Amino acid sequence: MSVISKAIQILDFLVPQGSEREVSITEIGRELGMPVQSVHRILASLCEHGWVTQNPKSKKYKLGLSVMKYGFLMWDSLMLRSVARPFMEELCSKTKETVYLATRENLEGVYIDSIDSPQLLKISEPIGLRLPLFVGASNRAILAYLPADLRERLLAQAQWERIPSLKPLSREAIEQDIEQIRRRGYAITSGEATEGTTGIGAPIFSYEHTVIGSLNCAGPSVRFTAQQVEKISYYVTKYAELVSEELGYRRVHRGHP
Missing domain, CATH: 1.10.10.10 (Winged helix-like DNA-binding domain superfamily/Winged helix DNA-binding domain)
Structure with a gap:
């Protein structure tokens, strides 16, 4: 043995x-x-x-406490999926685009649930897909609301030339984007994780006012016109806030946890 x-x-x-x-x-x-x-x-x-x-x-x-810690992490993930699922279904119905639920594991964002778009031309990434927190709207929406000291450490340690993004990324660009995300309440990226796709992600918070995940709509960039971006960003933000409220979070100011 x-x-x-x-x-x-x-x-x-x-x-x-x-x-x-x-x-x-x-x-x-x-x-x-x-x-x-x-x-x-x-x-x-x-x-x-x-x-x-x-x-x-x-x-x-x-x-010891490590058993409890990992038990709570697993419980949080299961709870998040259970709570978010009906809101994901509504979001997919409103936008007709693929919906993803993501959470953070260390330095990466991970898809833990999804609902495919009913349209023939759609985006369909596998559950369990992992990407650095710098890549894609679902991950950047989480990154933007991490504690400032943790976010600073991640930015300082990043090896930008090795980030698996289809578009070149830099610390300066990510910091500027984080400011925009926190100001408007959602992230939007195009062609970073998958060529020809656009994603819009909004953060999900726990009752402890900690970002624990994100809700994301993604589809072919040709469908994400200015009018569609306005519509989808509204619904993504709305349903992410509803999931957060269901988890016990109470928002004080828009764009800030």
């Missing part, structure tokens, strides 16, 4: 059964049929990364 398999077994064993559970190395070894030395080494590694914590008095072990 691999070390990873043993670690997973130990984590499963530590899952509370109705109440918080603390167990000793000896008990873990006996119940799982593992040598005490192996259990000790694995627990030491799990403790180092916050998956397990040791009670300094009893010397027994229980699940």
Whole structure:
């Protein structure tokens, strides 16, 4: 059995059964049929990364905060999809364009749900598509509302010549665009992730006033006339705000979380 398999077994064993559970190395070894030395080494590694914590008095072990953190992240993602879905359907019905729901994972934006346009000529990107937060309207709408210090770090660390965009990007251009996004409440990009396409994205906020995702409409650029951009940006912003409100967010000033 691999070390990873043993670690997973130990984590499963530590899952509370109705109440918080603390167990000793000896008990873990006996119940799982593992040598005490192996259990000790694995627990030491799990403790180092916050998956397990040791009670300094009893010397027994229980699940750590990292398990809770990743559990909450998964719950937030599932909750976001569940809440956003009916609004995505309405948005698609109003605009007749493909609708995407995106969230942030570290330095990237990820599509976690979508509804295809009913039109023959349409954009259809796969669920799970990942792109840097600098690329595309759905991601830039998230980037623009990240905490200023985090956004500054991302901009400072970016290797612009390696950003997978079909159009050249620079820090100066992104900073200018962020100002516009925050002023009008939505992002719009053309031909960055996919040639000949335009996307309009608006941020989604949690009850903690933290940006957690974005709602995005995308389609062939030939259909995104000035009149259509005005119409679609209105609906994208409206439904992103409705999703945010459903999640408990209360907006104070337009364009600012």
